[in-house]
Amino acid sequence: MDTISSSASLSTPRFRCFDPTNSYHAPVNHSHRPYFLTFSSNRSPTSSSPRDTPKDSMGNSIKYEPKIIAGEAGYVLEDVPHLTDYISDLPTYPNPLQDNPSYSVVKQYFVNEDDTVAEKIVVHKESPRGTHFRRAGPRQKVFYESDEVHACIVTCGGLCPGLNTVIRELVGGLYYMYGVNKVLGIEGGYKGFYARNTISLSPKVVNDIHKRGGTILGTSRGGYDTSKIVDSIQDRGINQVYIIGGDGTQNGASIIFEEIRRRALKVSVVGIPKTIDNDIPVIDKSFGFDTAVEEAQRAINAAHVEAESFENGIGLVKLMGRYSGFIAMYATLASRDVDCCLIPESPFYLEGPGGLFEFIRKRLKEHGHMVIVIAEGAGQELLSESIRAMDHQDASGNKLLQDVGLWISQKIKDHFAKQKNMNITLKYIDPTYMIRAVPSNASDNVCCTLLAHSAIHGAMAGYTGFTVGPVNGRHAYIPFHRVTERQNKVVITDRMWARLLSSTNQPSFLDPRDVIKDAVADEKPQSQLLDGTTDDTDTLID
Ligand SMILES: Nc1ncnc2c1ncn2[C@@H]1O[C@H](COP(=O)(O)OP(=O)(O)OP(=O)(O)O)[C@@H](O)[C@H]1O
Ligand SMILES: O=P(O)(O)OC[C@H]1O[C@](O)(CO)[C@@H](O)[C@@H]1O
Numbered sequence: 001m002d003t004i005s006s007s008a009s010l011s012t013p014r015f016r017c018f019d020p021t022n023s024y025h026a027p028v029n030h031s032h033r034p035y036f037l038t039f040s041s042n043r044s045p046t047s048s049s050p051r052d053t054p055k056d057s058m059g060n061s062i063k064y065e066p067k068i069i070a071g072e073a074g075y076v077l078e079d080v081p082h083l084t085d086y087i088s089d090l091p092t093y094p095n096p097l098q099d100n101p102s103y104s105v106v107k108q109y110f111v112n113e114d115d116t117v118a119e120k121i122v123v124h125k126e127s128p129r130g131t132h133f134r135r136a137g138p139r140q141k142v143f144y145e146s147d148e149v150h151a152c153i154v155t156c157g158g159l160c161p162g163l164n165t166v167i168r169e170l171v172g173g174l175y176y177m178y179g180v181n182k183v184l185g186i187e188g189g190y191k192g193f194y195a196r197n198t199i200s201l202s203p204k205v206v207n208d209i210h211k212r213g214g215t216i217l218g219t220s221r222g223g224y225d226t227s228k229i230v231d232s233i234q235d236r237g238i239n240q241v242y243i244i245g246g247d248g249t250q251n252g253a254s255i256i257f258e259e260i261r262r263r264a265l266k267v268s269v270v271g272i273p274k275t276i277d278n279d280i281p282v283i284d285k286s287f288g289f290d291t292a293v294e295e296a297q298r299a300i301n302a303a304h305v306e307a308e309s310f311e312n313g314i315g316l317v318k319l320m321g322r323y324s325g326f327i328a329m330y331a332t333l334a335s336r337d338v339d340c341c342l343i344p345e346s347p348f349y350l351e352g353p354g355g356l357f358e359f360i361r362k363r364l365k366e367h368g369h370m371v372i373v374i375a376e377g378a379g380q381e382l383l384s385e386s387i388r389a390m391d392h393q394d395a396s397g398n399k400l401l402q403d404v405g406l407w408i409s410q411k412i413k414d415h416f417a418k419q420k421n422m423n424i425t426l427k428y429i430d431p432t433y434m435i436r437a438v439p440s441n442a443s444d445n446v447c448c449t450l451l452a453h454s455a456i457h458g459a460m461a462g463y464t465g466f467t468v469g470p471v472n473g474r475h476a477y478i479p480f481h482r483v484t485e486r487q488n489k490v491v492i493t494d495r496m497w498a499r500l501l502s503s504t505n506q507p508s509f510l511d512p513r514d515v516i517k518d519a520v521a522d523e524k525p526q527s528q529l530l531d532g533t534t535d536d537t538d539t540l541i542d
């Protein structure tokens with residue numbers, strides 16, 4: 001086993017991967033394991049939640065250095081931190097799962113020591129194989145005894161269908177798989193660590209919560225204070241922290257992890273991605289997205305019924321998606337009643353040849369009615385041109401968007417009011433919070449169970465500082481910085497968006513030459529634009 005820095009050559013196959021949790025041998029001295037972060041420039045401490053470089057509790061910028069392990073045949077593992085990276089001589093114990101009657105039928109209790117999951121699933125003959133992540137799942141040895149574990153769960157950011165199911169499955173999984181019965185619920189998001197009460201969670205307390213929307217723990221934006229949060233973890237004797245939330249939350253979790261490592265605490269920090277918008281990169285998707293797409297159908301159906309019933313009827317539905325239009329794209333593809341889908345990634349314009357108004361007129365002439373789906377982040381640049389741009393932010397530092405649904409409804413009405421030969425009837429439906437507040441559907445419920453179990457197996461095995469999630473259909477442990485360094489977006493040069501354009505038969509509002517020019521300017525190779533295999537597609541299976 002050896003670890004090399006990211007700048008070293010990855011092409012020479014030399015090393016074998018090592019998993020401390022599956023070692024059959026006596027405890028190994030891990031003291032040679034390197035630290036993987038560096039600190040720079042002293043800044044004054046901050047308790048806010050900046051969107052720029054993550055900072056430690058002293059205000060120093062944290063620069064992540066990946067923990068890369070190379071192996072034979074071009075194998076490259078981007079590993080996650082482990083408690084033994086900074087605490088030596090930790091005892092290990094046999095995994096209690098091996099005596100669990102439910103698991104006695106499983107042929108292979110434990111994942112193989114060098115099992116990894118490939119980030120890149122489509123490779124070319126000559127292309128590098130890409131990075132791999134450590135495969136999630138139970139390990140032969142665990143680093144916590146059952147009665148030693150004191151876990152806590154916190155939910156942060158906006159609501160998402162499935163939050164309660166993840167809480168339920170974490171509590172049940174800890175209890176039934178690992179015999180853990182000390183689980184604390186932190187109320188009201190990050191600030192709850194230091195400003196709110198806690199709830200003691202048992203399988204009985206959480207038994208029915210998956211049938212309810214929202215989160216029984218409550219959530220919040222803002223109020224992030226690393227020192228206070230880690231002090232609270234330390235004071236309460238918590239040693240496993242399960243943090244459920246979106247990109248901002250995972251950023252916060254990575255800073256908490258760094259502080260815990262700095263204090264050399266035996267505490268595993270595990271992130272569970274919550275992303276109704278599907279804006280977290282690397283993972284295929286997380287819980288809540290399927291439910292949102294399904295629930296959006298009800299609004300689209302209603303819009304269609306309204307539109308169909310009036311001469312030149314237009315049904316307009318706004319769906320969530322601040323920066324990523326996945327919900328709008330998938331809801332449109334699923335419905336087949338939508339004539340036009342507008343997302344943040346694909347700019348559009350209203351007036352003139354090839355514009356939205358011209359398309360609406362054409363479609364109404366052909367069909368007598370139409371349905372438009374618009375993601376909340378679409379057309380924001382047009383809005384700020386016509387409305388005096390306001391730069392408001394929420395408590396977490398997210399930009400507050402103008403209501404594009406109301407704005408575009410008015411624009412369409414005003415435009416057609418001026419046209420003598422076409423009277424329209426427009427009905428605007430904004431189901432966004434209704435969609436977000438429902439309980440998760442069947443497939444998301446299963447997704448929640450898998451995420452919770454993978455998270456628990458990782459923590460019990462001593463891994464820390466990671467987010468769990470499906471990568472090309474297999475669960476993996478992913479270093480925090482990989483899911484926070486960028487946002488996942490619809491790639492409009494990919495086949496999925498082309499499918500949507502051909503299904504709605506709407507204009508793309510773009511000149512293909514400009515799209516390719518832009519992508520080249522972004523340093524993306526042209527071949528990737530054209531064949532739908534770009535590295536940053538992150539489509540939910542193409
Ligand atoms: N860069 C950051 N560093 C530390 N904490 C952060 C950071 N960004 C956000 N947070 C904290 O994480 C929590 C949730 O953040 P945010 O409100 O942005 O939601 P999110 O996790 O991104 O979920 P959503 O998808 O609903 O937006 C808040 O308490 C916020 O203060
Ligand atoms: O009203 P809130 O709580 O800020 O949430 C709205 C945001 O939440 C999200 O659904 C992400 O969780 C975004 O799409 C949306 O902009």
Ligand SMILES: [Mg+2]
Nearest residue numbers: 157246247248
């Ligand atoms: Mg966010």
